[in-house]
Amino acid sequence: MNSSYHSWRAAIRIARRDAWRYKGRSFLVLAMIALPILGVSAADLTLRSAELSTAQTMERKLGTADARLDDPGMGGSPLMQSPNGDSYMPVGNFDNRPYPEGKGDVSKALPAGATSLPDTTGRAKLRTAHGLLNTEVREIKASDPLVKGMLTVTDGRFPKKDDEVAATTHFLENSDLKVGSKVTARGLDREYTIVGAYELPDALDTDQINALPGALLTPLDKALEKAGLPNSSASTTYLVKVSGGFTWNMVKAANAKGVKVESRAVALDPPADSEVPLFQEDGWGNFEQSTAAKAAALAAAGTVVGLAMLEICLLAGPAFAVGARRSRRQLGLVGANGGDRRHIRAIVLSGGLVIGIAAAVVGTILGLLLTFALRPVLENYMGARFGSFDIRPLELLGIGLLAVFTGVMAALVPAITSSRQSVLASLTGRRGVRKSSRVLPVIGLVAVTLGAAIALYGSTMTDQFIVVAGGSALAELGIVALTPALVGLFGRTGRILPLSPRLALRDAVRNRGRTAPAVAAVLAAVAGTVAVATYAASTDAQSKADYEARLPHGAVSVMIDEDGGRDVPSVRASVQKMLPVDVRADVDRVSVGKAGCSMYDGGEGCGRYEVIVPLANQCPLWRTDPAHPNDDPSEKFSKAERRKLAKDWRCLNSNEVSYTDSGLLVGDAKLMRVLGIDDPAAEKALAAGQIVSFDKRHVDTKGKIGIRLITDTKAADEAQEKGKEAPGEVKSFATYQADEKQESYGVSMIMPPAAAKAAGVQTVPFGAYYSTDKMPSSEQRQQLDAELDKTGSEVNLHVEEGYTSENSIILLALTVFAGLITIGAAGIATGLAQADAEADLKTLAAVGAPPRVRRTLSGFQCGVVAAMGVVLGSAAGVLPAIGLRLTEKRQEVKWYEEALDQGYAGTDSLPYVPILVPWATLAALLIAVPVGAALLAALVTRSRGALSRREAT
Structure with missing residues (x-):
């Protein structure tokens, strides 16, 4: 065990030294692994900070009160409600008698010794600097201790007089008014002075003003009634404070008097379903997310994470492979001095471990800093304040371990390959002749066939999208496994090409260890883009066909x-x-x-x-x-x-x-x-x-x-x-x-x-x-x-502007995303190819090849990888989109037939569910992206390489 410890310690030291020596390659791999970690850690921190606890939710809804009592408008008839008060129904059967309606008396439901505070809301059109703004008016004594936590003052104070109001910051921005301005409502001659600005922590984008009870809505309704205009539609609830809290028994007692209740004590400690009368009624239940739905959500999240890891490994793996080849003399010396294959593997794997740890640390720290810096922007985007800056160390540690795992997995194949080389081959620099694996293409072909069969079954025999998605994913992984063999097939076209593209294609085929992963990475990105683009274009065509114009175009x-x-x-x-x-x-x-x-x-x-x-x-x-x-x-x-x-x-x-x-x-x-x-x-x-x-x-x-x-x-x-x-x-x-x-x-x-x-x-x-x-x-x-x-x-x-597609920006964004991934993967493969084939380039220069050959060769190397990945990805991406659309068509036809059985079809034609291939997106991917990648690689490549003396043997 002690020997193993020392060998791994030495391997990590060697890997750390090599990572520092080759900073460019190390930074490239670190950035590939750290960027997803940055995004995931920032997303985790944002979601956890935005997620409110039950106590925080109650504070924003109830302030320091124990409950909110509301008249549901059923004339005081007894009712049953859910613990949170969102669902309720009257007690009894009203199939053969009028449904209860009318005002109830909330005061009858107040427990003995309770204090209450009215909270009235209505709407009014307020005159602003631009004209009129439909605004929510809230009459509540905001300075009362019961309101603490519901409204947050940002400037000035809350109103103390009947001619004063406070306004939300969103209202002030929209109205171009400020603290100290005068405001009045349409239909009311009376002016009010804005004495403060505040915000609703749970609804930052709300246009609202606050006035004292009876100061605005009552005179406004009288004026509107006199002018024959619609009233403010005001409604009143009551915040209640009672000794010992508002228990579930108190809630049921209030329900018996026709009053609905939202209670802090009940939210913090909800009753069992058996104690909720509403849940005992037919057709009612505690509608929480089912276990199957949670499992499906976890499966979707796992799939996304798995694909991201696969993408990183596919892009980072060749970098480790090239790094191992450039260090083959060092690895040969380890073997010459008594090291065995375990030590070789440990050194290469330690490279992934070192860079994975560095990527985890850098990505996590940057994620924390980015979220902290963007907190106001994120809060405004979500329209709600964070409950707190909630850092979950175990979750961040798990995300960091994911980076370490990804780094090690990316170095796994290069480690195994390096350990199989003989000491003599490593010291002399000879690569030898390596045959392609015959097992991997067979596995890939089986996966493609099985995945296509599953997707076909899902689209024609079931209504489950997950079957189509699973079959398509399996088929895509099969194509990834077939990539080395397919790269070899592409190589046969080199006979008809000029010198530079023929050299580029031959180099790609001879070095499938770095070409195939890059092609597979492009394939995965393009396949996802084509699938989403095909599905989006098809649904867009369906929406356009279903669009009902309200007027002729331009009218x-x-x-x-x-x-x-x-x-x-x-x-x-x-x-x-x-x-x-x-x-x-x-x-x-x-x-x-x-x-x-x-x-x-x-x-x-x-x-x-x-x-x-x-x-x-x-x-x-x-x-x-x-x-x-x-x-x-x-x-x-x-x-x-x-x-x-x-x-x-x-x-x-x-x-x-x-x-x-x-x-x-x-x-x-x-x-x-x-x-x-x-x-x-x-x-x-x-x-x-x-x-x-x-x-x-x-x-x-x-x-x-x-x-x-x-x-x-x-x-x-x-x-x-x-x-x-x-x-x-x-x-x-x-x-x-x-x-x-x-x-x-x-x-x-x-x-x-x-x-x-x-x-x-x-x-x-x-x-x-x-x-x-x-x-x-x-x-x-x-x-x-x-x-x-x-x-x-x-x-x-x-x-009438006609149908406006909401997917045009999505399709453009997908095309740009896939293009960037393609150019990035192809660029990585080209950079590795140049680093790996520097000796061959110097040989070309020595035999009299023109300087432009180096530049054109680099461009064609990049274009070859991009073209192969885009062609394979486009073919792989159309399958899942077609399968999903066929599944949707079967489902909509089924719904249509069921509606016909009930007599509610509403139309005399079958649902229109088209399948449309986005040819513009495909053209951009198939032509523009490879050509752009080739030109970019050619432009950034130097025509002449640095001369070096022949290495002594």
Whole structure:
């Protein structure tokens, strides 16, 4: 044992000396191993620091309070809740009776001796330096000790008077205001002074202002109600402090009084599932991540780490191999002085150990420093403050040991190869003739065949993505194992090449020990890139096909559903002024009740309308039986009948966006021109006072459309719950049915203003549609947004830009990534080849080869490695993407068939799941990357090498 210790100690000293002597090669390998360690250690530190403990989470949610009590709006009916309060339901069965609703009384649920603090939130449009900003308003006495930890002051103080507010730093940045500025809400003349800035530790990107209870929301709601505007939608919860904490029994007691609770004590010490009444109900349970899901996540993480280690070993291994060859005389002297193969292996392995330890130390330290320096940036990116700077020594040690293991594994093959050389060959520098392994290609071929079979089975017989991914990974590893043999096959093409590329290819084939790993590294990177790029391009094509345009390309729409259309004329004019408008089509909407009602407002004096669907045109699957309003109408049909009805024109759904109920707009023929509808007969019908319909379901057998005006919305809701028709006056209109194949972009009916006026139907301005001469620029849109802000209304502006691919940047990034890996691996292989073949280059110079031969040879050496890796990687990468897409297609077809069985298909065609190869990415990888790598290598290589004297023998 003592002898073994001394031999390893000597080996490590020799390896440390060699690493210091050859600093360039050592730094290259160290950087390859240290960079992933830097990234993993920084990610670990970031995730652990961002991960909050239960106590920290409760402090940010509850401050120093013991619980938060909330009225869920079920009229005080008893309820059951989960321990965290996220899930709840009323006690009892409400299938045949109305679901409980209404306000409850939280004060009844307060334990004896408890203190409470109201926390009210609502929304308001605040006037800023730019216009209006929709902002959350929070009324809570922030200086109260119960609030400590929920809000963090960054400048100034919290409000002490009713005319003071504090604002989040995000709001101040967006509004261009500062501490000391004045701010007011739309609809309220009263000004408030900003006296402080604060942040929400868990939501840094929130626009919020803080006021004292009753200081802002109450007067604002009164002003909005007076002006006929929507209120702030304020809601109130209560922070509660009670001696001994808010226990689970207290929570259940509060539930019995219709109050939902979030308790600190329960979060820190949750009850068993058997003690939670909600979890005992059918269909409920403690929905934690399953063991299988955790195992799948661990497997995915393990796969990523394994591939990263493989990549590092493939790139670092040749460096150790070349280093061992350059030190072969030293290794031969060890053997000549009595050392055996164990000592040779120990010296080479110690090189990996030394560099692995150095990489672990450097990578970990840099990861810590980088995370600490970027902490503010990371927190702002995640939108939340770290709980603490959480360093887990054992996890960092494990990451460091991974670097050591990777370094040793990268040196393993060179160590075995060096130990097999004879002492004479090592001292004379002769490499001898080494035959390629015959076992490795066989193993690779078997792995490729088996992996392809598994991937094919997974894509055609199962719905499990993991089967396809596993088979593809096995096939890719098989190709890696076949790489040395494939490199030999590439070498046979050298006969037809000129001198420099023929020498480069011959050198690559003769030295497969350094060529094959570099080619395999390029192969792995390119295969992953091609797989992801093919999958992304295919899903992008599917998303483009599924995209529903809201308007013709370049067209603009603007809608306002506030104040009875008071601001619509000015908004219409602003859009026409700011944008390159060609045709403008003004549209109105039908209004029932007082003019100030919004389209979806159910307030007092506000009604609504509905377009009647004749009984013959109603989908039988959706038609409710008035005698049994709670029964599912589709259950009375057989599976075959449901499948047939699902494709019936009456039952097909439309995914188009509609701005109004049933897509009814009041307009003229200009609207049709903006929408790109060419139908002279429809224009004549509008001029004659007829409604133009693009959906035949609303047209009865007499060619008319009926519109029911509902003034009593409560009675209408009650009637519809019973499966009956809503009470209301019905207006009948003559109709022209247009060709439904024409794209109407969510507009199902156009009612001429004259027809509405003749029928006594009240209308209000709603907005306008515009066609444009050219696509509005970003600058024009920004100017328009600033102009629309001045109106103070909620303006719904849409500019149709068509389908925008979200994968273009991803594909570009993947291409760049694969290109960098390819150039890096090829560059490493070229550098090692030059270091390994320096004697051959000097021989070429000695026999009269031109200086440019050295440069062109270097370029072709780099290009050969890049080209072989890219070709093999492209072929290997397409397989998993095709397999995954075929699996997705089978799954979507299965869902479609199941939907047909239930009568809910919504479309009469099978799902479109294309497989698209990204030829632009492949072209960049197959042509641009190898050529670029070759040119770069040629440019950075010197034409003449340094002369050296012949070594004495």
